[in-house]
Amino acid sequence: MTKKKKDGVEEVKKQMTDIMNSIEVENLINRNEVIFSFDGSQYKVRKPSFREKQEAFQQKLKKYTSLLTDDSFMLEEALITIYKKKGINIDAITEKIQQTYTDKNNLMLKLGEALKDSSSDKETETYKNEIEGLDDKMQLLTIEKTNLLGASIEHQTMIFYFTYLAYVSTEKQGKKDKWEKAWKTFEEYENSDSGLVDKACYYTSLIAGHEEPVL
Numbered sequence: 001m002t003k004k005k006k007d008g009v010e011e012v013k014k015q016m017t018d019i020m021n022s023i024e025v026e027n028l029i030n031r032n033e034v035i036f037s038f039d040g041s042q043y044k045v046r047k048p049s050f051r052e053k054q055e056a057f058q059q060k061l062k063k064y065t066s067l068l069t070d071d072s073f074m075l076e077e078a079l080i081t082i083y084k085k086k087g088i089n090i091d092a093i094t095e096k097i098q099q100t101y102t103d104k105n106n107l108m109l110k111l112g113e114a115l116k117d118s119s120s121d122k123e124t125e126t127y128k129n130e131i132e133g134l135d136d137k138m139q140l141l142t143i144e145k146t147n148l149l150g151a152s153i154e155h156q157t158m159i160f161y162f163t164y165l166a167y168v169s170t171e172k173q174g175k176k177d178k179w180e181k182a183w184k185t186f187e188e189y190e191n192s193d194s195g196l197v198d199k200a201c202y203y204t205s206l207i208a209g210h211e212e213p214v215l
Contacts, residue, residue: 034203038196042173043182045166045203052168053208060161067153076152083148090148097141104134166197166204 032047048056067073080090111127149155167189171179182200183189189197 032207034207036199036203038199039193043196043200044171044173044179045200045207046169046171047207048165048169048204052165055168056161056164059164060157063160064153064157067156073151073153073156076149076154079149079152088148090145093141093145093148097138097145100134100138100141104131104138107131107134162205162208163197163201165208166200169204169208170200 033044035042035044037043083090107127107130111124111131114124114127146155164186167183167186170182172182174180183192
């Protein structure tokens with residue numbers, strides 16, 4: 001890995017860690033929304049409605065169709081085949097991500113048991129450090145896979161789907177603490193501060209990422 005690429009990966013890791021550290025986990029799980037500050041304003045990403053998911057899915061289909069005619073992108077299966085010929089195994093990276101995720105969950109269960117049993121601080125700290133190490137490993141593997149499959153049609157349409165969901169489900173606190181749609185048009189959303197859009201998309205993926213798109 002070149003120094004330039006390594007620096008880029010480390011910067012992405014730092015951004016992801018900063019965002020993760022700012023999440024109110026209990027608020028996210030119990031209320032299906034995240035409230036955050038950006039540039040002096042309050043924003044809220046909430047769980048998208050059925051209608052909003054339908055709208056995002058229809059836009060995703062349009063995006064998929066348009067990319068099929070764009071020679072700059074190819075289907076994921078074709079891209080994976082090309083990488084295999086170059087000695088890069090995407091499936092192996094995916095398996096590593098899944099195994100790391102499983103290992104992390106197992107450690108979290110052990111940490112939970114240790115906390116419940118009032119185990120020593122040294123033991124709980126060891127679990128926490130190991131979990132943090134697995135988080136770092138998973139982030140690096142995910143970034144590697146994302147970079148490799150960035151030109152695939154499936155990857156681009158998935159990104160677009162969550163990008164559009166973020167557009168329809170993000171609100172801004174206005175006068176008298178009233179929540180209003182953050183952007184009036186998708187064009188306005190695309191031209192807004194990239195830092196704000198990145199946060200909105202990330203929180204949207206956390207809230208809606210486990211759900212299948214609505215047909």
